Amino acid sequence: MDLQDLHDMAAAERDRQKPIRVLCCTSTGCQAANSLGVKRNLDSAIKRGGLSDRVEAIGVGCMGFCGRGPLVEVHSADTTEITLYEEVTPEDSASIIEALDGGSTTCLKGDPNHPFFSRQVRIVRENSGLINPERIEEYIAVGGYEALYKALYEMSPEDVVQEMTTSGIRGRGGGGYPTGLKWATVAKMPGDQKYVICNGDEGDPGAFMDRSVLESDPHLVLEGMAIAGYAVGANHGYIYVRAEYPLAIARLQKAIQQAKQRSLLGSQILGSPFDFKVDIRIGAGAFVCGEETGLIQSIEGRRGNPIPRPPYPAQKGLWGCPTLINNVETLANITAIVRRGGAGMPRSAPRRAKAPKSSRSPARSATTV
Amino acid sequence: MPATAATDTATAKSTDANPKVDKRLKVIDVTMKRNHYRQDALIEVLHKAQEAFGYLEPEILEYVARHLKLPLSRVYGVATFYHLFSLKPSGEHTCVVCMGTACYVKGAGKILDQLQAELGIAVGETTPDGQISLAAARCIGACGIAPALVFDGAVAGKLDTEETLARVKAWQP
Incomplete structure (x- = not known):
């Protein structure tokens, strides 16, 4: 696989896509409100109406308004206008399809231009809610894995680390440690064997940004991990996910398999000498395993007892090797930084924070998600 | 080691007598084999064991400990540390x-x-x-x-x- 193959695959996927895409959220939040029933009925309504040649219903990731789920959005190739439906029930979902041909719908219409949506600057969640997370083709069609190609062929590992530093990105797990500095530390450590760990053991009540990213755009995280591996000199990555996120685990497993088949993970990625494999580790219900040393213990198959630092994981982490450990959301930012360059990242945080997103960004500034 | 040998035969006997148990033990065996009997796969193996048996009975913990060559204390420690593992059978x-x-x-x-x-x-x-x-x-x-x-x-x-x-x-x- 090389860049041309990637572009060919993207073009083929864009050709395949129907002009009218009915996007139905199939993330955990909406699934709990029976969005799978909605999706089934949308599919059968399309078939019944004989619209299969120009309309398709797609199960997508989180659209970001879980409280009003299940959400359905209609995107049409002829117009930029989006129709949003909220709290759709399986019973009246068929009327959404009828409304495409001038019929009327009984579904509750939402406002896609509501300030809740319009004030968001989407970086990490650029594709989420727009692509089917279970198909790598859709990710590639929106430019997926091109950042990895750019990093492998146009940048040296030091360049990648430099871009992270320039972007000012800080750890999105909550600690806010400068990511560029962390990467530089791991990159500088001697030793042939290093690891990248993606921390998906998010456990604070009401917090599920990691789940949202993993469920909606798993390839984004995998690509970010591969770039991280290239930058710090690691060829093995682990994603540690809570067992409470079965859907995220299933979608990640699928994504890893698809990426492996197309040599976007595994050995000789995109025809370069760089190897990187990713394994999933599933948690078992221990809040403390979100702490990095506890998490490393858990990956090693032990009780997740945190151990005092130093030595930091960057010096002596998984199996005593230098280990880069980043949160899901941090790793999901990597492709954007590589693509736009560190200086090209929008800054919504207070000026002195100099970061693409701050944990304490004031309510009045635009929200970066 | 006579003690281990005795438990081995005991397990073998009970699995012979009950084909259902044997099948469920096979799930654990397959998982351990897939992970090359690596000791760090302990949590994965316990997940599978709990999936197959519903809970982790002491015999299962012993079985896993023996095959991964881990001290039973370590297996018991892990099984009790994580909330998702249950040592008691759950209801229907x-x-x-x-x-x-x-x-x-x-x-x-x-x-x-x-x-x-x-x-x-x-x-x-x-x-x-x-x-x-x-x-x-x-x-x-x-x-x-x-x-x-x-x-x-x-x-x-x-x-x-x-x-x-x-x-x-x-x-x-």
């Missing part, structure tokens, strides 16, 4: 009440109290007839539909006490 049905902040604010605490009173068991226990297990979870991530409960793996939201009790009672014979 499970009802999990989310006690995350959003659900708690929306009255999950009251629902849980009512359930405990109605079933006569505390959180983490099973009714004496082995029908219903009651559990509380930290945030299950369905705050949009708080208060949320999980009935036998299916999430249900925006529930009140009456509806919850009705659903649970429907399980009782």
